[in-house]
Amino acid sequence: MKYLFVLLLAGVTANAQMQKEQLNLMPWPQNVVVNDGNFTLTKNFKVNISGNPDSRIFGGVTRFLRRLDGRTGIFFEQGFITKLNEFPNAELQINCTKNGKIGLYEDESYSLDVKANKITINATSDLGALHGLETLLQLLQNDSKKFYFPVSQISDFPRFTWRGLMLDASRHFQPVDVVKRNLDALAAMKMNVFHWHLVDDQGWRIETKKHPKLIELASDGLYYTQEEIRNIVKYADERGILIVPEIDVPGHGSAILTAYPEIGSKVITLTGGTSEKNIQGTAISTYRIERNAGIFSPTLDPSNPKTYKILSELFDEVCPLFPGAYFHIGGDENEGKDWDANPKIQEFKKKHNLKTNHELQTYFTMQLAPMLKKHGKQLMGWEEILTKDLSKEAIVHSWRGPNEGMVAGQSLVDAVKKGYKTVLSNGFYIDLMYPVASHYLNDPMPKGADLSAEEKARILGGEATMWTELATPETFDSRVWPRTAAIAERLWSAENITDVANMRKRLESVSFRLEELGLTHIKNKAVILRNIANNQNIKSVNEFTNVCEPLKGYTRNKGGTEYQMYSPFTLFADACTPDAKDSLAFDEAVSQYLANKSADNKAKVAAFFNKWIAVNKGLVELSANAPLVQPILPLSKKLSDASQELLLVLDNKSTLKTADLKTLIEQCNTKDHADVELSVYESLKKLI
Amino acid sequence: MKYLFVLLLAGVTANAQMQKEQLNLMPWPQNVVVNDGNFTLTKNFKVNISGNPDSRIFGGVTRFLRRLDGRTGIFFEQGFITKLNEFPNAELQINCTKNGKIGLYEDESYSLDVKANKITINATSDLGALHGLETLLQLLQNDSKKFYFPVSQISDFPRFTWRGLMLDASRHFQPVDVVKRNLDALAAMKMNVFHWHLVDDQGWRIETKKHPKLIELASDGLYYTQEEIRNIVKYADERGILIVPEIDVPGHGSAILTAYPEIGSKVITLTGGTSEKNIQGTAISTYRIERNAGIFSPTLDPSNPKTYKILSELFDEVCPLFPGAYFHIGGDENEGKDWDANPKIQEFKKKHNLKTNHELQTYFTMQLAPMLKKHGKQLMGWEEILTKDLSKEAIVHSWRGPNEGMVAGQSLVDAVKKGYKTVLSNGFYIDLMYPVASHYLNDPMPKGADLSAEEKARILGGEATMWTELATPETFDSRVWPRTAAIAERLWSAENITDVANMRKRLESVSFRLEELGLTHIKNKAVILRNIANNQNIKSVNEFTNVCEPLKGYTRNKGGTEYQMYSPFTLFADACTPDAKDSLAFDEAVSQYLANKSADNKAKVAAFFNKWIAVNKGLVELSANAPLVQPILPLSKKLSDASQELLLVLDNKSTLKTADLKTLIEQCNTKDHADVELSVYESLKKLI
Numbered sequence A, B: 001m002k003y004l005f006v007l008l009l010a011g012v013t014a015n016a017q018m019q020k021e022q023l024n025l026m027p028w029p030q031n032v033v034v035n036d037g038n039f040t041l042t043k044n045f046k047v048n049i050s051g052n053p054d055s056r057i058f059g060g061v062t063r064f065l066r067r068l069d070g071r072t073g074i075f076f077e078q079g080f081i082t083k084l085n086e087f088p089n090a091e092l093q094i095n096c097t098k099n100g101k102i103g104l105y106e107d108e109s110y111s112l113d114v115k116a117n118k119i120t121i122n123a124t125s126d127l128g129a130l131h132g133l134e135t136l137l138q139l140l141q142n143d144s145k146k147f148y149f150p151v152s153q154i155s156d157f158p159r160f161t162w163r164g165l166m167l168d169a170s171r172h173f174q175p176v177d178v179v180k181r182n183l184d185a186l187a188a189m190k191m192n193v194f195h196w197h198l199v200d201d202q203g204w205r206i207e208t209k210k211h212p213k214l215i216e217l218a219s220d221g222l223y224y225t226q227e228e229i230r231n232i233v234k235y236a237d238e239r240g241i242l243i244v245p246e247i248d249v250p251g252h253g254s255a256i257l258t259a260y261p262e263i264g265s266k267v268i269t270l271t272g273g274t275s276e277k278n279i280q281g282t283a284i285s286t287y288r289i290e291r292n293a294g295i296f297s298p299t300l301d302p303s304n305p306k307t308y309k310i311l312s313e314l315f316d317e318v319c320p321l322f323p324g325a326y327f328h329i330g331g332d333e334n335e336g337k338d339w340d341a342n343p344k345i346q347e348f349k350k351k352h353n354l355k356t357n358h359e360l361q362t363y364f365t366m367q368l369a370p371m372l373k374k375h376g377k378q379l380m381g382w383e384e385i386l387t388k389d390l391s392k393e394a395i396v397h398s399w400r401g402p403n404e405g406m407v408a409g410q411s412l413v414d415a416v417k418k419g420y421k422t423v424l425s426n427g428f429y430i431d432l433m434y435p436v437a438s439h440y441l442n443d444p445m446p447k448g449a450d451l452s453a454e455e456k457a458r459i460l461g462g463e464a465t466m467w468t469e470l471a472t473p474e475t476f477d478s479r480v481w482p483r484t485a486a487i488a489e490r491l492w493s494a495e496n497i498t499d500v501a502n503m504r505k506r507l508e509s510v511s512f513r514l515e516e517l518g519l520t521h522i523k524n525k526a527v528i529l530r531n532i533a534n535n536q537n538i539k540s541v542n543e544f545t546n547v548c549e550p551l552k553g554y555t556r557n558k559g560g561t562e563y564q565m566y567s568p569f570t571l572f573a574d575a576c577t578p579d580a581k582d583s584l585a586f587d588e589a590v591s592q593y594l595a596n597k598s599a600d601n602k603a604k605v606a607a608f609f610n611k612w613i614a615v616n617k618g619l620v621e622l623s624a625n626a627p628l629v630q631p632i633l634p635l636s637k638k639l640s641d642a643s644q645e646l647l648l649v650l651d652n653k654s655t656l657k658t659a660d661l662k663t664l665i666e667q668c669n670t671k672d673h674a675d676v677e678l679s680v681y682e683s684l685k686k687l688i
Helices: A002-022 A056-072 A126-139 A176-188 A213-218 A226-238 A254-259 A305-321 A343-351 A357-373 A410-417 A436-440 A453-457 A476-480 A483-492 A500-517 A523-532 A539-545 A581-595 A599-623 A627-650 A658-666 A681-685 B002-022 B056-072 B126-139 B176-188 B213-218 B226-238 B254-259 B305-321 B343-351 B357-373 B410-417 B436-440 B453-457 B476-480 B483-492 B500-517 B523-532 B539-545 B581-595 B599-623 B627-650 B658-666 B681-685
Strands: A031-040 A047-051 A092-098 A110-114 A119-125 A147-156 A162-168 A193-200 A242-249 A326-330 A378-382 A395-398 A421-424 A459-466 A548-550 A676-678 B031-040 B047-051 B092-098 B110-114 B119-125 B147-156 B162-168 B193-200 B242-249 B326-330 B378-382 B395-398 B421-424 B459-466 B548-550 B676-678
Touching: A002 A031, A047 A056, A056 A092, A056 A126, A056 A226, A056 A500, A092 A126, A110 A126, A119 A126, A126 A147, A126 A176, A126 A500, A162 A176, A162 A483, A176 A193, A176 A226, A176 A476, A176 A500, A176 B176, A193 A254, A193 A326, A193 A459, A213 A254, A226 A242, A226 A305, A242 A305, A305 A357, A326 A357, A343 A357, A357 A378, A395 A410, A410 A421, A410 A453, A436 A483, A436 A500, A453 A459, A459 A476, A459 A483, A476 A523, A483 A500, A500 B523, A523 A539, A523 A627, A523 B500, A523 B523, A539 A599, A539 A627, A581 A599, A581 A681, A599 A627, A627 A658, A627 A676, A658 A681, B002 B031, B047 B056, B056 B092, B056 B126, B056 B226, B056 B500, B092 B126, B110 B126, B119 B126, B126 B147, B126 B176, B126 B500, B162 B176, B162 B483, B176 B193, B176 B226, B176 B476, B176 B500, B193 B254, B193 B326, B193 B459, B213 B254, B226 B242, B226 B305, B242 B305, B305 B357, B326 B357, B343 B357, B357 B378, B395 B410, B410 B421, B410 B453, B436 B483, B436 B500, B453 B459, B459 B476, B459 B483, B476 B523, B483 B500, B523 B539, B523 B627, B539 B599, B539 B627, B581 B599, B581 B681, B599 B627, B627 B658, B627 B676, B658 B681
Parallel strands: A047 A092, A092 A119, A162 A193, A162 A459, A193 A242, A242 A326, A326 A378, A378 A395, A395 A421, A421 A459, B047 B092, B092 B119, B162 B193, B162 B459, B193 B242, B242 B326, B326 B378, B378 B395, B395 B421, B421 B459
Antiparallel strands: A031 A147, A110 A119, A110 A147, A548 A676, B031 B147, B110 B119, B110 B147, B548 B676
16 A cells, blocks of 8 residues: 555655746746646636735736737636625735835746646735746646646745846837847746837937937938837836836947937048037037947037036936936947047046046946936946046946957956946847757856955846847847747856756747747748749748748848848848758757668758759749749758768768768858848768 | 841740749739849848838838848848948938828839849838838749849839728737737738728727726726827838727727716616616616627617717727828728617607618717817718718728628618719628639729719728637738738739739738738647647648638628637637638649649649548547547538549549439538538539
C-alpha cells in the first residue's frame, strides 16, 4: 500500500512537472508550482475585487475579462467593472492592500493561486495584481472542447525595477495608436517604463503653445498634441507604466534649430544667401529638418543665454504633462564640431575654465538640472553626460559598445562605481535586427565586474531601444515584437533563467497572443507581401521570408542617405525579421544529418532544398506581374542553385569540384540584394 | 496607304479599348478614353501645384506621393509639399481654379490627362483635384519590371452630391483610428459625407463640459473628446469630407436618460426602490445604459421644458465642433409607449391639440430646428420626422423598407413630392450582410416614380449605414469594405453603369488597394482565424470561410440578447463576409457542367467537392486543439457528406434515392451553426 501511494504521488508529480514545462509563461515567474486538476472556464465566470487598490484596477480587470472572452468565445455575463466587492462569491478574487504608485521601487509582487473552483490573486498594490492577471491569461490551457487554468501556485516579483522600451517618435513619427498598442504589449510583458524619444534632428514632436514655431517649422505637422500626451500618460498609468519623456539636447539639434537658428552653434562666413547678421556681428547658420539618417552637427549653443531661456520655457510647458519623476535630456553624440569652430564658444570655454567639450557639455547639462528639479524631475541622459562634475542625482543611460569604439557596458560599471544610478541599453538595440538570443543573454548585471551590493543596487535595469530610421507605423511593431518580450524576461525573471531553446518555444506563443492586443507584427507582414506580390498569391514570397533577414547593425541604408525619413518602407526587407523561421529548423536538420546520414535525416535536409527550388520558381512566376519581386530574384536564384547542387551532393551525384561547390555556396553569403541576407548560409557551409 | 492607316488606327483603338476594360477604376468615371503609350514612373517623378486651391491640396498631394511610393518602392525624392509652384517642370501638374468648400453642391469635377511624358489634372476646386489623384492612383499599371500610367484622358464629376457612410459609434464604440482610416477609404472612393451616429441607447459618445454626467454615467468611459472631434473634423476636411453629426432623440434615449432620468417619459407606480417623487407628485423611472440590441422604449419627454433646456445647451456645445451645415437629430423608432402611459404627456397633447404621437414628435422636432438654426445648421432626421408640420428646410433620411412593413424607398418619393430634400439609406444597410450586388443595384433615383426635374433634384444621394450591434473596432472595416465601394460607384457614376460582373472584378482590386490606407478588412480576418485555430495552421478554417456567410438581416443575435454590447466578436461568423469567395465560382462551375457534362466541366465541380471534404477533415484535426472550431464542425460535416455523395452522383455511382439525396443537400440549408449559412446551398440544389 505504501508503495502504491508513492507510485501514485510520483505519477502526479511527473504529470504536474510536465505541465509546468508546457506553460508558455513569459517573463517566467520567480516561483511556479503546478498541481493536478483544472479550473474550467464557464459563462458564469466572474471577478471580484477587494482591498484598497487604485481605481486603475477596474479598467485592468475589465480588459482582462474582454481578452479572455475574445480568446475563448465564451461571452461572459460580467460587463464593465466599476467598484469593489461587486460579486463576493466570484470565482476570481483579487485583493490588493494598497494603491500602487507609478514609478521605481513600487511593490509589483503578486501571488496567484488557482484551485479547481477558485482563483485568488493577492498583491500588495494593484500594479502587482495587474501583473498577476497577465500571468493568469498566459496560464490559459485548452483541450479540444474547453478552456481551463491548471491548478497552480505562483509567487512572483521583478528582478529589476526599470524594465523599459524606448520609442523614437522623431525619425519616423509614430501616431497615438502605435504608442497605445505598444503600451498594451509592455503591460502584457510586465514592463513598466516607456521612454518616449520626442525630439531629434528629424523632428520636434510635442505641441508647445509658448513656442509654436517648433510645431510650425520643425514637425512637418507630425506631432502629439498636449491632450494626446495627457491621454497617453493616463493610458500608461492605467497599465502601470511610467513615461520618461526625452528632449535630446544639445546635439541632435536640427529640428529645434530649424525653428530657433539663433541658439545654434554654427558660425558661417558672411556671404549672404542663407545667413543673416546677428547683434554680435557674427553670422548664424540656418538649419533644416534632417531627412537622412546619421549623426549630424547641429548643436545648441551652450554659451548663449537664450538657449537656456528657451529650454527653461520648454521644460516649464512640457514637464507638467508628465507626472513621472524622470526627464531624459539626451546628451548623446554631440561631436562638438560646431563648438570648435565658433570663436564665441571658445571664448566662453576659456572664461569658465572648461577645458574640453565634454566639460562644456557638463556645464550645459548642469544648467538644465535645476530647470527640471523645479518640476520635481530627476535628470537622465545618455552615457555621454557622465563627466566629473555631473550631479550624483542624474541617471546615466548606458548605450555604447564596440560599434562606438567602446567596451560594451563599460559606462554602466563606471557609472555605478562613481555613485550614479544607471540603466542599460547596450545590447538591447532592437532596431539593429540582431537575433533574439543576443538580447536575451545580455544581462544588465555585469558578470565579471567586482561590484558591491550598493553598486549593484544602482543598476536599475534595462531598456530596449527602438530607433526608427527604418521603421514606419506599419512596421514598428514587427521590429519591436516579439524580441522585446525576451528582454522583458531578462529584466523581470531570475538571473538563471537563460535557456534559449525554452525561451524560443514560449516566445512563439507570446508573439501570437500579442495579436489580441492589436499588435501588428504578424498581420502587417501579410500586408507588405500582398503589395510586393501585387495581389497575387503570397505563398512563395512568404516562404522566402523564412530564410531571409534584414541586414543587421548599421548596414542597411548605407551612409544614411539611401532612404529618406519620409520614404515608405514596404519592401521585402520590411517583411523580414531577425530569427527567420526556417534557419534554426534547417540548421538542426543539417546537424542531425551530419551526425547520422540516415535516409530519414537526408530526406529532411533534402526537403528544404526542394522547397527553396520551388520558392525560386514561384518567385520567378510571380515576378512576371510584380516589379517588387525583381530585387529578390538574384538571391532566390542563388539559394536555388546551391540547393540543386546540394541535392546532388546528398546523393553523391555532384560532379562539381569542391572549390566550385564552395563558390556556389559562397554566393549565398551576400548582402547585395534587397537589403536582406540569407539566414541559412552558415548551415549550408556545414554541408561541404 | 490609306487602308494601311485605317488598319493601324483600328489596331490602336482595339488595343486601347482592351486597356480600358482592364482598368480597375471605381467609381467608374463619367468619361474615359485610353490611348496607346505609357507614362513610366521613375525616382525623379515630381508634382507641381498651381492656381488657387485650398491648402488641403498640399497634404493631399503628399499623401498621394507616399502611397504611390509605398506601392512601387521607387523612393521618390520629393518629400513634403507645402507650397504652390515648387517644381514648374514637374511631370505631374495640378491646377485648381479655386478653393473648395466642404459641403453639398461644390464643384467636384476634374479632368485627368496622361501623356507619355506629362500628366495634368485640372479641376475647378481642390476637391476635384483630390478626386483626380485617386483616379490616377487607380490607373497605375505594371509589367514585370516597371510601373506606369496608360496614356489616357478622363473627365469626371459626381452624379449625386451626397455620397455618405454612417458610422454608429454608440453600440460598439469605434475609436479615433477606426474613424480616420474609414475617412481615408471614403476619400479614396470619392465619397464626401461622413454621418457620425454619436448617441443611442447603448452610449453617449461626445465629451460635454456643461453636462459631464453624460460622459460619467452614460459612456462607460468610451467617448470622443472635443479635441478628438475637432481633430477628426479637420482630418475629414483635408480629405474633402463633410461630417454630419447625429444625436438621436427623442427615442433611443437610454443613455441620455441614464444621466438625466428627469427628462424621460416613463412613469412608474410609486412603490419605492428605483423610483423617487418629483415635484409634480408623479414618479419618474431610472434608466441604465442598454447592453442588448433592439428597439427600446426610453424616450425623452416632449412636454417637459427641461428636455429642451438640456438639448439646447447640448447643441450649443456640440454644434460649434462641426463646421458643416447639417445636423442629424435621429427621430427614428420612437414607439410612443411611454408617452401613451404618461398622463402628463397625454394632457400636454390635448392642450396643444396634438392628435397623434407623430404630431407630438413633430412638435418636439420643430422645437429643435431653431436651436440648430442658431448655429447655422439645417435639421436632418430619419424618415419618421416627415409629418405635415415639418419645416421644408429639414432633410428626410429615407431608411425603412419591407422589414419595417413599408415599401422600400416610399418615404423618399413622399419626401421629394412634399418638397423635402432627401437621402436614401434603404437598401444600403451594409451591417445586414447582404451581397454587394443588392446594394450596387439600389439606385436613389426611383425607377417607376413620376418625378419632375425639381423633385429629382431634391434626391441628394445616398448613404451606406453601418450599425454596430455586431461590429467591433476589429471587424468594423470588414463589414463596411469593400461593399461600400460599390455603393460609392452607384452614387458617383452614370446611371447606366450597372454591370455586376465588371463591378466585382474591379472591386477585388479596389479592396486590395484599400489595405494601403490601413484598412483592416483583409488582415484582421487572419487575426480572427489564428485565434480560432489556436495558433495552428489556418488553411482549413480559412477555406471554409470561402463558402460561409454571416447570417443576414436581423437573424444573428436573436432577440438582441444573445450577445451584449461589450461582448467580443471573435467568432467564425466574424471572419466571414457576404459574397463568400467560392460561391460564385462554384455556381459557375455547376452551370457549365449542367450545360455540358464534359470531363473537364465535371472535374471542375468535383474539385470543389474534394476540397470541401478535405476542409472538413482539416477542421476535425484542427479541433483537437481548438475549442472554437467545434461550433463549425456540424456544418462542415454536412457539406462534406453532401460532397461525398455528389461525387458519386457525378460518376453515376450514387445508390441513394432521390429523396434521400435531397435530404442530404437540404441539411446544408441550415442556420443553426456558428451564426453562418452555407453560401453554396442553392448551387448544390441545382445538381439534383
